[in-house]
Amino acid sequence: MSLKKDLYAILGASPSDSVQELRHKYQKLVLQYHPDRLGDVCDFEAETSMKMFLEIDAAWKILCEVESRKIYDQQTRDREFKQDWPVDSVVSLKDMTWDQDLTSTELPISPDIPEVTRNANSGTPDNLPKLRLWLLHLNSTFDLSAL
Structure with a gap:
């Protein structure tokens, strides 16, 4: 039996049904499609009923046992949950769409970000006050506390 067929749908059941409910639905369908109960029908109907009977029986054999049902x-x-696309695919910025609200407003960040220059003796940044002012400006412009 193909794994792509929904065994619950074959039995007219749902995954939340108990084994007793599945058994009841199985027995009802087996009586309906059993080859001995068909009577006088054409070959096509007999073949279709036989296939259905075999599918019902195969579905029941898998769903009646707790372990095989868990595996199924x-x-x-x-x-x-299987992905049909590559996980490591590359997306170009040209392929992306942008929200008009974000592109219409300019970010109030100064393009001249202060470079860190280090004092040769102490190793601390020489321009630390300028960096602090720039970070305070950035923090007042955007709420960086959430980061």
Whole structure:
């Protein structure tokens, strides 16, 4: 049986149904599609009913046991979450769309970010007051406390 078929749908059930509910639905469908209960039907109907009967039986064999049902449910979840695109794909900035509200406003950051120059004797930045002022300006412009 193909793993792409939904075994719960074959039985007319849902994953939350208990084993007893599954059994009831299985028995009802088996009685409906059993080859001995068909009577006088054409070959096409008999073949279709036989295929359906075999699918119902195969679905029941998997879903009636707790362990095989857990495995089937896990495989179904894995298949649903499978990505069909590459994880490491490259996206160009040209391919992105931008929100008009963000592109229409200019960021009030000074383009001349102060460079850090170090004092040769102490190793501390010479322009520390200028850096602090620039960071205070940046913090007042944007709420950096959330970062």
